[in-house]
Amino acid sequence: MATNLNPDRFAAARDRYLPLLDRLASLFEQMDAAYAAVAGQYGFQCNGCADNCCRTRFYHHTLIEYLYLMEGINALDADTAGETHLRARQVCEKMADADRQGKSFFMMCPLNRDEQCILYSCRPMICRLHGIPHELRRADGSVVKMPGCDAFFSQCRDRGKTDYIRFDRTPLYRQMAMLERELRLATGVDDPIKLTVAQMLATPTGGPCEID
Ligand code: SF4
Numbered sequence: 272m273a274t275n276l277n278p279d280r281f282a283a284a285r286d287r288y289l290p291l292l293d294r295l296a297s298l299f300e301q302m303d304a305a306y307a308a309v310a311g312q313y314g315f316q317c318n319g320c321a322d323n324c325c326r327t328r329f330y331h332h333t334l335i336e337y338l339y340l341m342e343g344i345n346a347l348d349a350d351t352a353g354e355t356h357l358r359a360r361q362v363c364e365k366m367a368d369a370d371r372q373g374k375s376f377f378m379m380c381p382l383n384r385d386e387q388c389i390l391y392s393c394r395p396m397i398c399r400l401h402g403i404p405h406e407l408r409r410a411d412g413s414v415v416k417m418p419g420c421d422a423f424f425s426q427c428r429d430r431g432k433t434d435y436i437r438f439d440r441t442p443l444y445r446q447m448a449m450l451e452r453e454l455r456l457a458t459g460v461d462d463p464i465k466l467t468v469a470q471m472l473a474t475p476t477g478g479p480c481e482i483d
């Protein structure tokens with residue numbers, strides 16, 4: 272399903288949702304600290320890698336992360352914002368081509384320049400949490416455990432540090448869901464979101480494109 276959220280829809284609600292973005296910033300700090308604490312115990316450092324996860328097609332599902340990223344985009348100088356927009360369109364077009372041909376798709380996120388994220392402080396949740404093994408608790412009480420990235424495994428295997436150290440994303444996801452609920456009430460927007468970063472950035476105004 273195509274997503275078509277016009278950024279003008281959010282302008283009138285900006286005063287209402289800005290305090291929620293401040294709370295999201297605090298939640299992001301909490302995520303970064305939780306991640307760093309566990310990564311530090313493993314001795315894992317993300318120094319980039321051949322599989323760079325900024326090439327992965329991650330979908331993001333919250334309006335609050337989108338609006339937070341837009342604050343960062345709107346603070347960029349015009350040249351950088353324009354170049355980012357062009358890159359985003361190219362990524363979206365190539366992704367759509369790959370999908371039409373049934374091919375897998377990996378392409379660098381339009382915010383990545385020379386292996387660095389130019390909006391690092393505004394990056395979405397999954398960009399902050401990817402890399403180390405983690406677990407999620409389901410509503411029925413079951414726990415799903417997921418491995419870290421390949422580079423994590425090879426770094427930690429070499430030091431004999433692959434035994435799982437508990438990293439439970441559940442409370443972080445819950446806090447994100449609560450903030451998202453409040454944001455939806457503040458904006459009155461209930462469209463479902465399923466967008467890559469490139470799709471978020473692909474229209475001239477920075478709003479989501481209509482590419483599936
Ligand atoms: S988190 Fe893992 S996959 Fe992503 S860039 Fe770092 S080492 Fe590579």
Ligand code: SF4
Pocket residue numbers: 324325326380381382383387388389390391394395398468
């Ligand atoms: S937003 Fe930043 S960290 Fe996330 S995929 Fe894009 S470049 Fe990488």
